[in-house]
Amino acid sequence: MAAERKTKLSKNLLRxxxxxxxxxxxxxxxxxxxxxxxxxxxxxxxxxxxxxxxxSVIIEEQSFLLCEDLLYGRMSFRGFNPEVEKLMLQMNAKNxxxxxxxxxxVELDVSDEExxxxxxxxxxxxxxxxxxxxxxxxxxxxxxxxxxxxxAKKMFLKPQD
Amino acid sequence: xxxxxxFAAESLAGGRARAARTVLDQVVLPGEELLLPxxxxxxxxxxxxxxxxxxxxxxxxxxxxxxxxxxxRCGDRLLVTKCGRLRHKDPGxxxxxxxYWVDSQQKRYVPVKGDxxxxxxxxxxxxxxxxxxxxxxxxxxxxxxFEGATKRNRPNVQVxxxxxxxxxxxxxxxxxxxxxxxxxxxxxxMGVIGHDGLLFKVTLGLIRKLLAPECEIIQEVGKxxxxxxxxxxxxxxxxxxxxxxxxxxxxxxxxACEHMTADQRKQIFARLAEN
Numbered sequence: 163m164a165a166e167r168k169t170k171l172s173k174n175l176l177r178x179x180x181x182x183x184x185x186x187x188x189x190x191x192x193x194x195x196x197x198x199x200x201x202x203x204x205x206x207x208x209x210x211x212x213x214x215x216x217x218s219v220i221i222e223e224q225s226f227l228l229c230e231d232l233l234y235g236r237m238s239f240r241g242f243n244p245e246v247e248k249l250m251l252q253m254n255a256k257n258x259x260x261x262x263x264x265x266x267x268v269e270l271d272v273s274d275e276e277x278x279x280x281x282x283x284x285x286x287x288x289x290x291x292x293x294x295x296x297x298x299x300x301x302x303x304x305x306x307x308x309x310x311x312x313x314a315k316k317m318f319l320k321p322q323d
Numbered sequence: 324x325x326x327x328x329x330f331a332a333e334s335l336a337g338g339r340a341r342a343a344r345t346v347l348d349q350v351v352l353p354g355e356e357l358l359l360p361x362x363x364x365x366x367x368x369x370x371x372x373x374x375x376x377x378x379x380x381x382x383x384x385x386x387x388x389x390x391x392x393x394x395x396r397c398g399d400r401l402l403v404t405k406c407g408r409l410r411h412k413d414p415g416x417x418x419x420x421x422x423y424w425v426d427s428q429q430k431r432y433v434p435v436k437g438d439x440x441x442x443x444x445x446x447x448x449x450x451x452x453x454x455x456x457x458x459x460x461x462x463x464x465x466x467x468x469f470e471g472a473t474k475r476n477r478p479n480v481q482v483x484x485x486x487x488x489x490x491x492x493x494x495x496x497x498x499x500x501x502x503x504x505x506x507x508x509x510x511x512x513m514g515v516i517g518h519d520g521l522l523f524k525v526t527l528g529l530i531r532k533l534l535a536p537e538c539e540i541i542q543e544v545g546k547x548x549x550x551x552x553x554x555x556x557x558x559x560x561x562x563x564x565x566x567x568x569x570x571x572x573x574x575x576x577x578x579a580c581e582h583m584t585a586d587q588r589k590q591i592f593a594r595l596a597e598n
Contacts, residue, residue, distance in 0.1 A: 220359075220396040221389045225435045226556070229391045229412060229424045232534040235439045235554040236487065236512045239545035242564075246551060249512045 231257060340400060343409065343423055351409050351425060357401040359388055393425025405429075428528040432457045432557035434493035439513070441522065441555030442486045442501065454486055457524075457557045460498055464488060468502035470510035478515070485516040485561060487553055516553055520563030521570050527558050529581045540580050543592050544573065552577075 175181060177197075182190060226232070234253035238246035290298065297315075340356040351357070390396060393405035403409075407427030414421050432440075434456060442454035445461055453461040464486065469478040480486070492500040503513040533541055534554055544550070550564040550573060560577060564570045572595065580588055 219387055220399075220401065221387060222394075222396055223389055223422075224392050224433075225437050226392060226424075226531060227437055228389060229410065229422050230531060231536055232531065233536060233538075234512070235534065235556070236552075237541070237545075237554075238551040240549035242549040242551045246512065253511065 343401060343411070346409050347411050348408055350406070351403045352406050353404050355403045356397060357403065357409070359399070359401070389422045391422050391424030393427055394423055426528070428526055430526050430558060432527060434458045434462065434490055434499040436490050436493045438493070438556040439487065439489045440501070440557040441516070441553060441559040441561055442488065444480060444482050444484045444486060447482055452480060454501060456499070456501070457559065458499060462490070462499040462501045464501050464503070468504055469514055470504050470508065480515055485522060486514070487516050487555065488513050516561055517563070520551075520561050521574050522559055522561045523574050523578065524558050525560060525578055526581065527556070530554055530556060530558060530560070533577070539585070540588065543588075544576065547592075547595060
């Protein structure tokens, strides 16, 4: 029965990957094109003429901020509200020169030198946390509250002959 | 003024569009079309849409022009939608061709994005406040839109408070939304305006006149006595001075100075300075 005629394979079966390996490139291309045609015909599209997008050089804005340089809306005179007066200077100066970087000098509570000193002894302060009770004696504080440098650990002394 | 209106009416009747450059600081009426500078030589005296052949037709300089309030884009031209004087501002730097707008007068405010306005809190519902700004619908203000506000740390805002804030969303399709912080999260003077004081309404044009950089009225007012003023672009002004009488005087001056000439104003200020 198998010798009488070739068994007819279905289209879906022929489209499967393992059946395509034996085909040559031309038949492959043809099959692909057919598939693409089927898929694109199924897609919906509007049958309208193509609208050309006009390059518009005019931009519409409804805001008066671009048109006129207006001052800041809050005002205070003769010291009635000092915060608003400070704001007035700040905001109106911002309008005049937009690329202004104001450096604020913050008053330091702790001077830079003291910070450096504290960080030097950081080893002592953190080490104190993990030291066992015996070693805590090494971390005594002197008058200023600064940690004294760690004393040398007691090593095993070899007995001398 | 009468001749300007007559000329405008004639040109409208003739159907010719005028060049924007020639109409600066003159009265324009709604419905007029204005030509931008780069199109003037194309419209010859024949006018009716015939364009002479130009060898360099494609190399028109493409300057970006901004059309401001009172103007609309109509093809390549500007269409006037409000009556008033046409103004122009040259850009200091950059490739834009400047801003054109119509300086008109009106009392009704339409919310615009970026405007700083004074609003009155009318309702508190859930997470937002409803703020009346004088537009067609109340704006919504989220309680998180204040400096330093978190879900647990709510701002102290009650119904009836005055708020100074700016719009982040304002178009004709949606309810306007306002906030009391800027893009960095700082208040910059926005938020609840303090107690006392007086809120009154003026025309929008007066607000812009008073907020102009060199405004004599504000300079003279500032010399009278210690006071505080907040201007909202929606036509609302809030003033506060030490006594009620001073506050009322200030409110009356600001309302009246729209229709006074400079001389009359100086007289009134001189009289006040004497008292």
